[in-house]
Amino acid sequence: MITRDTWAEGPAGKLRLRWTLPPGEGPFPWVMYLPGYAAGSLAFHPEGTVDPLRCLLSALNEAGFATVRAEKRGFGGGGGPKAQDAGFEEEHADLAAALSAVTRDERVRGERGVLFGHSLGGLHAPRLAAGVAAVRGVALYGVGWLTWAEYLVASQRRVLGLSGASPVEIEARVRVLERYNARALHGGAEPAEALEGIEAWGRWLGVDEHGRQLGRTGRYWREVQACPVASPLLALEVPVLAMWGSADWQSQREEHVALVEAIHAARPGMARFEEVAGADHDWRAHATPEASMASGWTGDFADGVAEALLRWLRER
Template sequence: MTCKSKALSALIIAAVSLAHADSMAADSRESHPDIDTSYGTLTVRDGTKLQTIVTKPAAATRRLPAILFVQWLSCDTIAISDNPRDGWSAMLKNVVRRSNALVWRTEKRGVGQSEGSCATMDYDTELADHREALEQLRSRDDVDSNRIVIFGGSIGGTYAPLLAADERVAGVMIWGAGATTWAERMMKFERNALELGGAPASQLAREMTLRLQFLERYLVRGETPAQIMKADPDVGAVWSRIVGTSADGQYGRPFAFHQQAQKADWAGAWSKVNAPVLALYGEYDWFESHDATTLITRIVNAKSPGRGTFAEIPRMNHHFAQFPSATAAFAEKEGQVNPEPAVSVMLAWLAKIFSRAS
């Protein structure tokens, strides 16, 4: 790996970590004006106990509409600090305080007070945990089971259609996710990282060809980076240049997580969602693509015209900060955390969905 590629990888990993910096530091109980916050335990099928955080309007006397929040890929807490500076926490604080809904969050295995290990947890296990959370949420006495919305953020936006397919939900809302396969998403992500990172145009074709060959073996065939390196050193060497890699995983998750994500049929799942859908995309979100996000609403509307809504938030990146340009957003420079343009769209849509389902 060149010094430049090392610096690029470090920059990207730092950006992902900083996106949840305030949440990670939050070790005290949340406090929201006129909101009741309760901490509970979800015991899943293998006996693992997961921490849950549930917020709801304190003055509520009737069954409430509810939001199941399904979070990002990294092993960061979903707890919200008192004065969040990162975009995700600021966004969540606004949804909790302004949606007039019960909001359910589940800490991943090994995060917060949850048992287990996030670093070794695969995609299918995490999906099953969220599925059990949805079941428990639906059974609560204070929840209107006809008014449950699944809200998936980042990788959570890929779990959302799998949870909602052929299920009775009031709606599905996603941010920063698409309906293309994981390998397609990874290719686009790597292309964005190279181009926005200033890689010479003369190197792009060869580098992307090598990454295509690597990702096909890694994600589609299910080979490990070590196996690929042994079979083809030129292709295997790409691993050290791919973003967020380590000896035993990528983005802090095991190889199996990414290989199972590749096997997931997200497009097929979206075709089985029988509820309104809001797909949100930040204009400068280089983690995902415009086309992959609009594919969600194209699939939904092909089945039921008008059911899917797409909204692009100007100048916003993956982490609810706004920047003057795409290159500035990539470099995390000259940006300002400002989730309001996205939150206002979310809240307006949620209000319509909840009133329609009541």
């Protein structure tokens, strides 16, 4: 793996673009990785630890593809306020600026590439691809077909069930979640305000001492809720791959299947569903969702993720 960094000019300042390259002079076909919601650096984990992202990108390099990922604002030496305070749409604008810089880079000039949306990055991918001639496909992993509020309820029912919670406890927690969402996602309240009367559930809901939920502002999550899911995917004129791992307890197989079926109905033959046996949401190898939950975000890389993605890429 050969690593290089370049810079893009984003709306709030410079954004570091982290490249990994195959041997040779290029230009190379390319894959741009779009991560989920976490507001942190996209630098690789320290050497000697299992880093699923490094493993996947290395497999792509070995197959002749360049890869690139844009650091979120304020990370990797980039400018502007930290991503924790940015909205979802501001993050989308940063990614659009990064994609524009990627398509002009000499390493990939004249080559067409694929956007790979992981988790909430899957909401960005189809919107970014629209009208960009250099994009020849959209790959997705661990994404959704529901609105954010719908997903949260469905996901928590599944996660609580896998954790062994009783039907009574599941119902009670879902009611708390729906009460919180009514305020935070639909009513415009900030996370701390939305906890009024249900403060004891703050940690379970992911609200921290800084008044953020899962490390992001209330505005970020309201913009995720407002982001269209179906229409950008159905408007795409390029092939779509939707991958889901059988050990993924954070996203649901049914949503991926429904997504592909909807695209098939609109544009026959333009979408594929791939179930990756033994892969979890973080691309780690586990036999079951329960095993993944118990692992504490550890485990070997699930090679099937790279294999499924490469099978599809080689057809493009």
